[in-house]
Amino acid sequence: DAKTTQPTSMDCAEGRAANLPCNHSTISGNEYVYWYRQIHSQGPQYIIHGLKNNETNEMASLIITEDRKSSTLILPHATLRDTAVYYCIVLSAGGTSYGKLTFGQGTILTVHP
Amino acid sequence: GAVVSQHPSRVICKSGTSVKIECRSLDFQATTMFWYRQFPKQSLMLMATSNEGSKATYEQGVEKDKFLINHASLTLSTLTVTSAHPEDSSFYICSALGGGGETQYFGPGTRLLVL
Numbered sequence: 001d002a003k004t005t006q007p008t009s010m011d012c013a014e015g016r017a018a019n020l021p022c023n024h025s026t027i028s029g030n031e032y033v034y035w036y037r038q039i040h041s042q043g044p045q046y047i048i049h050g051l052k053n054n055e056t057n058e059m060a061s062l063i064i065t066e067d068r069k070s071s072t073l074i075l076p077h078a079t080l081r082d083t084a085v086y087y088c089i090v091l092s093a094g095g096t097s098y099g100k101l102t103f104g105q106g107t108i109l110t111v112h113p
Numbered sequence: 114g115a116v117v118s119q120h121p122s123r124v125i126c127k128s129g130t131s132v133k134i135e136c137r138s139l140d141f142q143a144t145t146m147f148w149y150r151q152f153p154k155q156s157l158m159l160m161a162t163s164n165e166g167s168k169a170t171y172e173q174g175v176e177k178d179k180f181l182i183n184h185a186s187l188t189l190s191t192l193t194v195t196s197a198h199p200e201d202s203s204f205y206i207c208s209a210l211g212g213g214g215e216t217q218y219f220g221p222g223t224r225l226l227v228l
Binding site: 032034036038041042043044045046049087099100101102103104105106 | 115117119145147149156157158159162204206208210215216217218219220221222224
């Protein structure tokens with residue numbers, strides 16, 4: 001699976017949009033971009049995933065560049081409860097690595113009052 | 114939907130004893146479940162892939178005889194840490210592939226402390 005690069009940490013003011021970038025320049029055509037987050041001492045929570053098109057759900061939006069080499073997770077109105085470690089993961093759609101998530105260090109997002 | 118539970122949430126045991134952790138998919142069937150381990154201030158590390166009705170596949174460096182995995186039904190996988198030692202103290206997290214087969218949903222984790 002392709003490796004991802006994320007900033008170590010980011011800050012955001014409560015109520016503002018949080019934009020979390022991720023670079024995945026070696027992504028291949030059948031690999032998805034997944035975002036999870038982990039609040040302290042809990043299991044990771046699925047946020048969103050996409051292949052080529054931008055995606056939106058009740059939690060966030062995922063913007064994938066046209067060349068698919070990078071993406072941005074957008075939390076439109078961050079709250080204090082969004083403080084967590086955010087993981088961007090590239091995942092193969094099939095083959096022997098099917099379903100295997102490789103977690104990097106992620107981005108520590110701190111939302112301030 | 115897509116809820117995964119783990120039991121127990123926290124366990125303390127003596128060195129040399131065995132500990133069993135259960136992972137259940139509550140509202141979907143999961144032919145594939147995964148077990149992860151997370152040490153303090155580190156990221157999650159995949160330990161093994163558990164497929165219903167077959168032997169688990171372990172990642173390199175994970176002792177299969179120490180970490181016994183059983184996936185006897187489509188909604189339950191268990192991880193048994195045998196002869197636990199203090200260095201096995203960690204946060205153990207399971208996940209299950211959702212009904213559509215694309216997305217993993219994680220349990221809340223089990224914190225193991227071996228004295």
